[in-house]
Amino acid sequence: MATVGVDLGGTKVMAAVVHHGKPHHPGKVPTPTDGPEAVVEAIATLIEETAAANDVEVTHVGIGAPGKVDREAGVLAHAPNLVGFGQPVALADMVAARLGGDVHVRLDNDVSVAALGEGTHGAAAGSADLLAVWVGTGVGGGLILGGDLRRGDSGGAGEIGHTTVWPEGRVCGCGGIGHLEAYAGRAALEAEARRRHAAGEPSALVDLAGEERMKSKIFAEALDAGDQVATRLLDDAVQALGLSIASVVTVVDIDLVVIGGGLGGRLGDPFVARVERVVQEKVFGNRPVRLVTSTLLDYAGVVGAAELF
């Protein structure tokens, strides 16, 4: 009897047997781009491989997936970052069927699942209340209140990336104006860096990335080298994250925030400390707020998905 956590991301799929919050013999593959059947096959193969490596029989599978999830039905309703998932996909049932049917499969949103991981076995272990902010390609969030993951009336709680920071600011990928994600998401930062480069502001960011995706690592390198565009963009990101987190903390009154995600994890403690200073300056009522870097990092999703049971 063992539980596997699966983290289905836009670029890679990871899975591992999780025991007492620790992933054992994890595996990963690039996310297939030829539709749901191929994704199910990749997930099932990873599950079989980690099960064999651990010499256990898998009875429970938790999956974190990017996008809007119908938890009760185990359906991934809308996942714009996965190719071929324009329609609702009954992912939980498909994985269970592929594995032989005797396996319990649950599905939830990836950032909610990562928040659950950090809240149970990561940077916020033992904390009843927690805001998790995942700074990656986009900016996602998860909210744990009184020890329970807050799902919300429409199942979409935690979307701090799409709260307004600058009402007349940059256009977000979702079409909204001045959202946090438009200032702090890796994809938005890349677009803004390329726009400035094209407008005549040279930047190591574009030199380093060339035509390729401007990875989190490149932002870290350009910052270390003192690149002006990278510095200014990250200053804005810190400010936007601080303002947005401070407003959420002011209303919901949470004293612990975990920052993770590809970019958040890569920039790490110095970045998180800068955001913390803005939050502490902006939060109402002199309440202490602590911001910490994710400790599970890449494994937050896998560990959290196993906690769905």
Added chain:
Amino acid sequence: MATVGVDLGGTKVMAAVVHHGKPHHPGKVPTPTDGPEAVVEAIATLIEETAAANDVEVTHVGIGAPGKVDREAGVLAHAPNLVGFGQPVALADMVAARLGGDVHVRLDNDVSVAALGEGTHGAAAGSADLLAVWVGTGVGGGLILGGDLRRGDSGGAGEIGHTTVWPEGRVCGCGGIGHLEAYAGRAALEAEARRRHAAGEPSALVDLAGEERMKSKIFAEALDAGDQVATRLLDDAVQALGLSIASVVTVVDIDLVVIGGGLGGRLGDPFVARVERVVQEKVFGNRPVRLVTSTLLDYAGVVGAAELF
């Protein structure tokens, strides 16, 4: 055996025996300005009067008070709007002692208590999740999640008035920059109207108020008369409320918001409908959000305070 709800406000104190969510024989007096003992005397007298008028014996008293409350201890820790309450005041114990000691007294924050009133017997009766936004002298808020009032890690949840709407905007009474309260609180609107008037923009607001407090009624009258300053200030207030509520709704995922308070109640449904349109435009993910006007209005605090038991 009867329960009295007490609403201790900056300008008046109200109390009534509450039975099944209805206030019976309510009484009110101006809030004494000569310190805690006088306030306790006023509260106790109102309780005795409503008890006598209803011919009941009072066993439980709930009090909603403006400011920071230590609920467990029954202490009003900090209440800038009450004269002589600069120090923590053990209000619950003082009221119980004055009434003879055999009465259970509980204390909570006024807007939290009003949210509880609306959530149990008012505009949101029966709703498990609720954001209440009280637009009065300032802007307060209360959050009910899963049927329970959210207090938060520092006991200060709900303070939507002090979330940032315009990061480089107007200075709030609390010293913060661009807070919702600086755009939608009655006191801030009055200050801004007088500032514009002094700078040469004539306004019916100042003509109607003269040297007196610019009451909510005056804003309603100036708006009805098409006053330009009033119209522009209220346009900004609607926009700020809409942006701020949309961000909270996006993160916490709540589908029902109740608007109350002196100014919110006075401007009523047309005002609330305008705010709703902004919220619906700004909220992430196409989720339906309904904004309703408080139905308990002046009695939300009294009814909610009785619900503290």
